[in-house]
Structure formats: C-alpha cells, structure tokens
Amino acid sequence: xxxxxxxxxxxxxxxxxxxxxxxxxxxxxxxxxxxxxxxxxxxxxxxxxxxxxxxxxxxxxxxxxxxxxxxxxxxxxxxxxxxxxxxxxxxxxxxxxxxxxxxxxxxxxxxxxxxxxxxxxxxxxxxxxxxxxxxxxxxxxxxxxxxxxxxxxxxxxxxxxxxxxxxxxxxxxxxxxxxxxxxxxxxxxxxxxxxxxxxxxxxxxxxxxxxxxxxxxxxxxxxxxxxxxxxxxxxxxxxxxxxxxxxxxxxxxxxxxxxxxxxxx
Amino acid sequence: xxxxxxxxxxxxxxxxxxxxxxxxxxxxxxxxxxxxxxxxxxxxxxxxxxxxxxxxxxxxxxxxxxxxxxxxxxxxxxxxxxxxxxxxxxxxxxxxxxxxxxxxxxxxxxxxxxxxxxxxxxxxxxxxxxxxxxxxxxxxxxxxxxxxxxxxxxxxxxxxxxxxxxxxxxxxxxxxxxxxxxxxxxxxxxxxxxxxxxxxxxxxxxxxxxxxxxxxxxxxxxxxxxxxxxxxxxxxxxxxxxxxxxxxxxxxxxxxxxxxxxxxxxxxxxxxxxxxxxxxxxxxxxxxxxxxxxxxxxxxxxxxxxxxxxxxxxxxxxxxxxxxxxxxxxxxxxxxxxxxxx
Numbered sequence: 001x002x003x004x005x006x007x008x009x010x011x012x013x014x015x016x017x018x019x020x021x022x023x024x025x026x027x028x029x030x031x032x033x034x035x036x037x038x039x040x041x042x043x044x045x046x047x048x049x050x051x052x053x054x055x056x057x058x059x060x061x062x063x064x065x066x067x068x069x070x071x072x073x074x075x076x077x078x079x080x081x082x083x084x085x086x087x088x089x090x091x092x093x094x095x096x097x098x099x100x101x102x103x104x105x106x107x108x109x110x111x112x113x114x115x116x117x118x119x120x121x122x123x124x125x126x127x128x129x130x131x132x133x134x135x136x137x138x139x140x141x142x143x144x145x146x147x148x149x150x151x152x153x154x155x156x157x158x159x160x161x162x163x164x165x166x167x168x169x170x171x172x173x174x175x176x177x178x179x180x181x182x183x184x185x186x187x188x189x190x191x192x193x194x195x196x197x198x199x200x201x202x203x204x205x206x207x208x209x210x211x212x213x214x215x216x217x218x219x220x221x222x223x224x225x226x227x228x229x230x231x232x233x234x235x236x237x238x239x240x241x242x243x244x245x246x247x248x249x250x251x252x253x254x255x256x257x258x259x260x261x262x263x264x265x
Numbered sequence: 266x267x268x269x270x271x272x273x274x275x276x277x278x279x280x281x282x283x284x285x286x287x288x289x290x291x292x293x294x295x296x297x298x299x300x301x302x303x304x305x306x307x308x309x310x311x312x313x314x315x316x317x318x319x320x321x322x323x324x325x326x327x328x329x330x331x332x333x334x335x336x337x338x339x340x341x342x343x344x345x346x347x348x349x350x351x352x353x354x355x356x357x358x359x360x361x362x363x364x365x366x367x368x369x370x371x372x373x374x375x376x377x378x379x380x381x382x383x384x385x386x387x388x389x390x391x392x393x394x395x396x397x398x399x400x401x402x403x404x405x406x407x408x409x410x411x412x413x414x415x416x417x418x419x420x421x422x423x424x425x426x427x428x429x430x431x432x433x434x435x436x437x438x439x440x441x442x443x444x445x446x447x448x449x450x451x452x453x454x455x456x457x458x459x460x461x462x463x464x465x466x467x468x469x470x471x472x473x474x475x476x477x478x479x480x481x482x483x484x485x486x487x488x489x490x491x492x493x494x495x496x497x498x499x500x501x502x503x504x505x506x507x508x509x510x511x512x513x514x515x516x517x518x519x520x521x522x523x524x525x526x527x528x529x530x531x532x533x534x535x536x537x538x539x540x541x542x543x544x545x546x547x548x549x550x551x552x553x554x555x556x557x558x559x560x561x562x563x564x565x566x567x568x569x570x571x572x573x574x575x576x577x578x579x580x581x582x583x584x585x586x587x588x589x590x591x592x593x594x595x596x597x598x599x600x601x602x603x604x605x606x607x
Binding site for chain 1: 348349352372373374376377379380381383384385387388389390391392393412415416417418422423424425426427428429430431441442469470471472473474475476477478490512513544545547566568570574579580581582583584585586587588589592593596597599600601603604605
C-alpha cells in the first residue's frame with residue numbers, strides 16, 4: 001500500500017503580527033512550520049503504517065529549496081521517502097497550476113492513497129486536495145477527521161460537516177484531506193533525526209515532469225487567478241483614551257465598530 | 266470587442282440539504298443582484314443553479330429571492346451530496362450555459378465541489394471570499410471583471426483576486442457576509458430543467474452513516490469578536506452576553522471572574538487560560554494584569570472600558586474609555602442594535 005502525503009511549508013501564522021504603525025505584516029523572524037492540517041495527514045499515514053507493515057509512505061512537497069529541512073523532519077517522524085518538487089519555473093502557481101504539478105509528480109511516484117491537509121494556514125484555500133484528485137480522475141473525501149479502516153480496495157473515513165458527521169466508504173485510489181484536530185502528531189527523538197540523514201530528501205524538478213506537463217500549464221503562466229492587490233486591515237495607529245459621559249461613550253464605540261465593519265446584520 | 270462574448274450573467278449555486286436551500290445561496294443571489302445593477306448596460310441576469318432530487322418546487326422560491334432564471338437538475342443520484350455527481354452535473358451546466366461568473370457558498374460542500382469543477386474546466390477559483398465588486402474600468406470594454414477579496418494569513422492580510430483570462434470567473438463566498446434581500450413573491454422568472462448525461466452512475470463514495478455532531482462548548486479561540494469580562498463587570502454579565510450576541514461574538518473572562526464562579530474555565534483568557542487573537546476584543550472592567558494581557562494582546566483591535574483612568578489595560582488598548590461598565594454596556598447594546606437596524 002503506497003500512501004503519498006502532500007505537505008506544505010508555511011510561516012507560523014500565529015506568530016505573524018501586523019505592525020500597528022505601518023499596517024504591514026511583520027514576517028521577520030517568523031518560524032516556518034509544516035502546515036498543521038498536513039502534519040495531521042502525515043500522522044494519520046504513520047498510524048496506518050503502525051498497523052500494517054506493507055504501508056510505504058512518500059511525503060511530497062512543492063516549494064522553495066528551504067522546504068528540504070521540513071521534509072527531512074517528516075523522514076525523522078517515520079516517512080519512508082520524501083520528495084521536494086522545486087523549480088523556479090513552478091513558482092507563482094495558484095491552486096490550479098499547483099494541482100497540475102502535484103498530479104504529474106504523483107503519476108511519476110505512484111500511489112494507492114493520497115493524503116493532503118485540508119488547507120494551508122497561509123493561503124487558506126482548501127483547493128489543492130480536491131483539484132489534485134480531479135487531475136488524477138480519482139474520488140476525494142475532504143474534511144476527514146478519522147480514517148477508520150483501510151483495505152487495498154477502499155477506505156472508510158469520517159468526514160466532519162458543519163452540523164453532522166458522515167461515515168463514508170471511498171474506493172481507492174482516492175484523495176483524503178485531513179483536519180488538524182484529528183490526531184496528536186508524534187514526537188521525533190534525537191536518534192530518529194540523526195538516522196533520517198541516511199535517507200536524504202529526493203529533489204524533483206520540472207525536467208522530471210516535462211514529458212507529461214506542458215510549460216504553459218505550470219507556474220504563474222499556468223495560473224488563471226491573479227493577485228490584483230493586497231492590503232492589511234486598518235489598525236489604529238496608537239492608543240487613545242476618552243473620558244466621556246456614558247451615552248457618548250456608547251455612541252463612539254458603536255460608531256467605531258460600524259466604521260470598521262465589525263457590526264454586521 | 267469583448268474578450269469573452271459567449272459568456273454572460275452571474276450564476277449562483279443554491280446549495281440544499283434534504284430539499285431545503287441553505288441561506289448562503291440566497292445571500293449570494295442578493296449580492297449578485299446588486300452587482301448586476303452596477304452594470305445596467307450589460308443586461309446581465311442572475312441565474313440560480315439548483316441540484317437535487319424532487320427540488321422542482323423550490324425553483325419559485327429561488328426566483329422570489331432574486332434570481333431571473335433557475336436551472337434545475339432533478340435526479341435521484343443528486344438526493345444526497347456527492348462530489349462525483351454534483352461535479353458532473355455542474356460542469357455540464359457550465360459548458361452548456363456559459364456563465365461569465367459562478368459563485369458558490371464557502372461551506373464544507375461548496376469547498377468540496379467548486380475546486381473540483383474549476384479544475385475540470387481549468388477556470389480560476391478564488392476561495393472563501395468576503396467581498397465582490399465589478400471592475401467598473403473594464404465595463405466599457407464589455408467585460409464584467411470580478412474583483413474578489415479574501416483574507417489570508419489567518420486574516421492578517423487581504424488579497425483581491427481577478428481571473429482575467431478564463432471563464433467562468435469562479436469564487437466561493439463565506440456565508441453571512443452578505444445580507445439576504447427580502448423575499449418578493451411577485452417576481453417571475455424562467456425555469457429551465459437540465460438533464461445531464463451521466464458518465465457513470467456507479468458511486469465512488471458511499472454514505473454508510475450520518476450522525477449529528479455532539480454539541481461542544483464554544484471555542485473562544487475561533488471567535489472573531491470577543492467581549493471580555495473582568496472583575497469590574499461581574500454585575501453586567503447578562504448585558505455583556507447580549508452585547509457579544511449582537512456582534513456575533515463570544516464572551517470570555519479573566520481568571521478572577523472564573524475563580525469567582527461567574528464564568529466557566531474554558532472561556533478563561535490569559536497565561537493559565539487560552540490565548541486569543543480576534544479581530545475585536547472589548548475588555549469590560551478588566552484592569553489589564555499582565556497574565557490576562559498575555560492571552561489577548563495580539564487581538565487586532567482592543568477597546569477597553571474601565572472606571573479607573575490609571576488601569577493598565579488602557580496602555581495596550583487601541584481605544585480606551587473611562588467609564589462604568591454597568592452604565593455603558595446597556596447603552597452600547599442599544600447603539601449596536603440601532604446601527605444594525607440602520
């Protein structure tokens with residue numbers, strides 16, 4: 001049973017702050033982490049491997065060269081192989097182009113089951129999983145919070161919806177997208193980290209995919225969505241203290257909230 | 266010369282469960298009406314798309330909510346949501362009717378379905394948007410280019426996304442960001458029944474069981490707006506709860522208030538409680554002890570109300586108000602209600 005786990009390296013968004021004077025994002029010194037939903041996906045795969053020796057886990061990430069460190073960590077956690085898909089030509093890809101690239105890599109690497117995090121904390125799109133499934137023409141179950149059973153033919157999973165849960169049986173191969181709350185990722189011990197360097201991260205570039213993936217379908221050129229502009233939330237520059245009668249206080253607070261669109265109907 | 270002369274109108278996917286349309290579909294239809302009214306010369310229509318089994322009788326309701334036209338697929342295969350059959354039907358509708366834009370609610374269902382369809386037709390899809398405009402500069406060229414704005418980086422940054430070169434322009438939109446217009450039973454519209462050709466009628470995913478989720482307590486770390494109760498606000502807890510409810514937020518508390526038994530431990534903010542970073546934190550009668558501040562200082566905007574002008578909380582608040590919470594809060598609730606009604 002070959003399980004491919006898709007992961008992304010992301011800035012730890014809980015560490016990102018907005019500079020209240022300039023209104024820009026403070027990114028300096030923000031640590032990079034493995035995306036939480038993806039880490040849950042890796043842990044789910046490792047738990048399946050604990051139960052079944054025949055499970056072989058390959059972790060795949062598309063990103064800049066520095067994502068190699070994160071992938072080395074996935075080997076230390078117990079993955080069998082890790083592949084970094086890195087190439088300047090792949091840069092600037094939206095979810096449409098990213099899913100084409102990942103699908104091409106998955107075609108080369110092989111899979112019986114693909115596990116991806118539901119969404120990344122930097123982009124929050126939740127689109128790469130389903131779009132990869134579509135490119136590979138295989139079924140998907142998104143928002144998975146438990147993998148109940150895995151056989152060579154099918155998986156039984158629990159999907160979390162807004163107000164209910166479904167137990168679904170999905171034919172393999174399939175893509176499952178996982179939620180970070182579904183499990184508690186295991187720790188790595190020192191020896192695992194040392195040993196992991198005997199199993200280096202494999203590098204894949206566009207050259208490895210060029211026979212099945214046209215260049216106009218990747219990177220910025222292959223991305224139908226374009227960023228028109230970005231901006232940060234309005235933040236008050238400084239602290240202001242008011243000493244007003246109660247009615248005026250209430251009016252000023254309500255007006256401020258309304259101006260900042262914090263009062264919605 | 267328009268770039269995409271064959272593509273026209275704004276389509277909205279009307280999600281339904283057990284035959285009952287979800288509100289988000291009607292919110293999007295209401296917003297689509299506003300959008301088409303900004304481009305009167307283009308004669309765009311708002312089209313609802315309803316997939317399900319025995320949902321024909323809901324078409325009139327979709328029109329009453331603002332659609333000019335409804336496309337219905339009524340088929341037993343569509344009784345429960347299935348990625349496979351819904352994506353097959355929707356793709357065929359898009360190919361047949363050529364929408365200029367296609368909006369879907371950013372629900373669990375919408376975020377499962379829309380990416381799959383977008384990938385199949387290689388259309389651009391913007392996820393989980395909170396604002397849509399039409400680029401008025403492009404209207405003269407015969408183009409209704411959507412400017413779709415969405416939060417990223419956990420809400421710290423906003424991006425406006427466009428899809429200039431592909432059609433339809435697709436987006437999933439967060440529920441409850443747009444108002445639902447009042448129902449107009451007198452509206453009339455066209456109802457079209459569409460019969461897709463199923464590639465396969467064998468389901469790849471089978472629903473074995475559906476269970477209602479056990480109700481859990483509120484998770485204050487996920488709240489966008491928090492109203493915090495400190496010792497100086499212990500007599501106003503009911504009013505504070507009402508205030509939070511009016512703002513669509515939750516109530517949290519300092520350790521002192523939890524230890525006094527007024528609030529539960531799971532809503533305690535601070536070093537020994539939870540860390541929160543909502544868009545808005547209203548600190549009521551909170552002195553601003555470092556242990557509490559550590560858990561909330563990263564909130565995007567902090568408003569503090571405290572009767573002590575020297576309170577530490579005023580040093581970290583964006584706006585501080587010297588006053589008695591017991592007097593200010595009831596007035597604030599009234600002002601918020603007024604603002605919402607306006």
